[in-house]
Amino acid sequence: MDIGVPKEVKDQEFRVGLSPASVQTLCEAGHRVVVETGCGLGSGFSDDDYVHAGARVVDTAADAWGQALVVKVKEPLPQEYGFLRLGQLVFTYLHLAAGRELTEALLASGTTAIAYETVELADGRLPLLTPMSVIAGRLAVQFGARFLERQQGGRGVLLSGVPGVAAGRVVILGGGVVGTEAARMAVGLGARVQIIERTVERMTYLETLFGSRVELLASSSQTIARLVPDADLLIGAVLVPGKQPPKLVSRALVSQMRPGSVIVDVAVDQGGCVETLRPTSHSQPVYVECGVVHYGVPNMPGAVPWTATQALNNSTLPYVLRLADKGLAALDHDRALALGLNVHQGQLVHPAVREVFPDLAAGRRV
Secondary structure (H helix, E strand, O other), rough: EEEEEOOOOOOOOOOOOEEEHHHHHHHHHOEEEEEEEEEEOHHHHOOOHHHHHHOOOOOHHHHHHHOOOEEEOOOHHHHHHOOOOOEEEEOOOOOHHHOOOHHHHHHHHOEEEEEHHHHOOOOOOOOHHHHHHHHHHHHHHHHHHHOOOHHHHOOOOOOOOOOOOOOOOEEEEEEOOOHHHHHHHHHHHHOEEEEOOOHHHHHHHHHHHHHHHEEEEEEEEHHHHOOOOHEEEEEOOOOOOHHHHOOOOOOOHHOOOOOOEEEEEEEHHHHHOOOOOOOOOOOOEEEEEEEEEEEEEOOHHHHHHHHHEEEEEHHHHHHHHHHHHHHHHHHHHOOHHHHHEEEEEEEEHHHHHHHHHHHHHHOOOO
């Protein structure tokens, strides 16, 4: 199969869909890979690295997008909609629940799109979302600590504290992969950490992991209302696969937080769980609302592309190989991959996304 790897165009998105190592594996399997010049520079990969791996380097995005299978990292942006076409297969993160315009563009083009974030194993695990969730969870604390610095607009709180001065308080909404990794980092810094989680089974697991170093609380509106105002750093880590997460933190509750506190909502790429938080970018990562610093970068792992690209490829490559070997027929033999199918030839396929956009699910768009 002919596989295209365009350069990412999202603000400061330095990850790349395929690393040279992945390209070499695909070429050794008999496939042809076309990469846009410079696509890997942000992750530390030169055009020569790709040539040595067996790829053909092309000058334009159109050439990379012109292949039968396009492998990306982030969702197509408006300047890329013109590359979408009938008969094309796109494999990338999509997060359609938060993107009606993109959903409409995919439907109108006839493109078949498989989303990394909805590929789901039989036990409910999301194998292509997990590696970036691990990174995003760890970065949430790293970025939160930075923006708590006074020079960055924060309260001037050191999360670890010092002898005689209390450590900062980190409140995490959700105890999944993101929340667990955020807690791991926050505990390592010496912060006081509280996780609000809805399932007893997950809390039991987290207790075995953290013991008494983390306070675990069952999720309820009362618990959230009690803990959020005292948080120095509030981290949103709520995931509802294929759907927008509920708004657990209202504007009124944000206004009760101390001035200079920080909110990092990792769920912003699906719409976010904090009412006052909107998507930002790596160029302009924060804004202040209700006196609170809001961080809403939807592609957080793009800040560490050398690590993130390789972590992502470790998980995506087996699925790329299956698609390259069998095309859409791979979905007939791989239920996890089939669950990743969001849009196919003008039809909205994924049940969760259909619930978000019932009007778009009603009819064929091609």
